[in-house]
Amino acid sequence: MSQPTSRSALILIVIAQFLGTSLWFAGNAAIPEISKILGEPELTASITTAVQLGFISGTLIFAILSIPDRFPPNKVFLYSSLLAAFFNLGITLLPLHLFNLLIGRFLVGFFLAGIYPVGMKIAADYFQKGLGSALGFLVGALVLGTAFPHLIRALDLQFSWKFIFWTTSILASLGGILIGWKVPDGPFRKPSPKFDWGVIPRLSKLPALKGAASGYFGHMWELYTFWAFVPALVAYFSSQPTQTAFNAYLSFAIIGVGAISCGIGGLISVKKGSNTVALFSLVGSGICCLILWILPNSPDYLWIGFLLIWGMLVTADSPQFSTLVAQATPSEYKGTALTLVNCFGFSLTILSIQFAQFLQKWLELTQVLSLLFLGPAVGLLLFKIFKNKKEALSPSLPAS
Template sequence: MPSPISTRSALKLIVIAQFLGTSLWFAGNAAAPELEVLLGQQDLVPLITTMVQLGFVVGTFGYAFFSIPDRYSPSDVFFFSAVLAAASNLILLLLPLEVSLVLGSRFLTGFFLAGIYPVGMKIAADYVEKGLGSAIGFLVGALVLGTAFPFLLKAFELSVSWKLLLLVTSGLAIGSGALVGFGIPDGPFRKINPKLDLSLLPSFAKNKALKGAAGGYFGHMWELYTFWAFLPALIFFLSEGKIEGTTQAAWTFVIIAAGGVSCAVGGLISLKKGSERVALISLLGSGICGLVLLIYPQLPIGIIFPFLLIWGLFVTADSPQFSTLVAQSVKPEHRGTALTLVNCLGFGLTIASIQVARFLSGFLEAKIYLGLLAVGPLLGLAIYGYFRKFKQKIEP
């Protein structure tokens, strides 16, 4: 067990570890163009993204069902999950390359990411009693930067092959596990849930404060990963094919990474304005961006990057604040399970959203099928508004 450390040190380490570990998330997407050529397979990106999300959904459900983050040391859970996620990512380098192997590797990587992202938030909640929105803001910001990182490698495409990309991201993930497993002890506010309680998940369905926070989060998730997955295609479409290759990868990195900054800034704002206000303004802003894409005939070339950058800022800033509201809606000993379960359902929605977008891409322009993502934020706002009257029942 690591030696006791200060809250500030623990949060710094978990933010760094979150960035390193979640670089695995879109590693397959960044490698997809080369894999498509090698495999003679088109349209791999939606399939790869879906398999990661599906693996994450199955993983988070398993972690939540067995209350793993609350029954066992979350630092240990993070460590073993990071190592196994890295190993799953490296399978492609060890076995004959086939489409089924690529999809299987992405599924297993997503499965073990379930022990990195929500468990990282659980560790933060165990160290912070007040100002949780700010702590999770930096944590999710690190996840967003980790997600964007593979596109940065592709943007500097000197000799970065898909094999090197997988090696680098797997190495970063192993490093993240070591930072947490050997550097962060259990937090002072951790409360252990010592036994498996099969009635816990059904009881969450009666918690109206939890349902409101989860509803807002689900609206956000309907939009987020589909926006990220199809962002290169949207850049190509809006620029009429003028932005592609390494420039397209650089744009993708900056737009996604900007969301990491907005998560951190939104977390700081939440200290004064509250998590609810930051979450709702961000959700509304991203919904408006989708509507602009729908109704505006053609964006001038000089407006495309600023517009997508603004969308990238709004599309993520609500995530840590809704997660904070989720954590605050349940007892401390149930936070890990609640966060993991809500992640499970939210990422399940991303699979449906990506597949709907993939289907619509067959006969609609990118600006139309991605503009329709505004449905998610608008429904999220409506659901949260309905349950808002129950917020006084949120437990400290």
């Protein structure tokens, strides 16, 4: 297999990442029809949580076993894409029961652990300089995929729910084959030669890694809860909340605009550094949380503009914190570190969403989401604490 240039490899990784992560919210796009068939009025939380739990389980196992570092990451991406596509397709082949649906979505999430963080690992193997820009485009592809179900709902396309699952399975398979066939090991890959139980404890001794991870965790506490409640926020502010098509288009725009900010933030990071972009975005999105408290009863142009700005700021720090994680980790353990940080970050999203739903018993929606500022605030504080710690470790991973 001929070695592609860094630029061509990035293009292929971004395309494959988008195709592979199309599986993530395929179930959400099919919810209206599945809900009618099963007689379950509200499946969004259950289906989303099943995928998230699968992803958390997958990333934990992949990290403990150091799979992205011990094995060729393009092969890990390929096999994970094919397996995720298989279990996604399996939902249409088995009798449609809630149990089968949730198990299928859990297994899709499990093998997404070999797609999203491993895609970032492959990008890191091709870029030493400009990694922030590369990951900006990569995460932007995921953000666009996240917004996509809202566009499907807005268009009111009369696709069978099975067609959605078939299509996303084909796309994910193509993405995996693209990586496995066209993107060999990057020039900066340094494989980990053997399994080592002590890798994760030793990674935890790297202050720069702990700082980057802390910022990422603060960002994740806010991100998915914001995304989950975007439709509710739009309906809350809208003067005509029953216009479901308009609200769905607007929800797509508020989430999808984050793909643009990820790309722009990545380009800015080349000159200003990932640290600057990540902190600016984290602080900005935290301020947006607080502004939300005083925003009700605003004219349409004000709250729509505000939510679009928030949608940009809430995502732009994600690829830059991932860049800082990769830069803080020895080459032979980048995949393990990225996967582990993803695991803990996505675990926080479930806690945050459930906490927000719990608080809605007593508080207005805007008040609940205003409290999300605690994530960026704590993340920023811990990031600064670890950054100010004197780096007493050598550039290589400390010995056990």
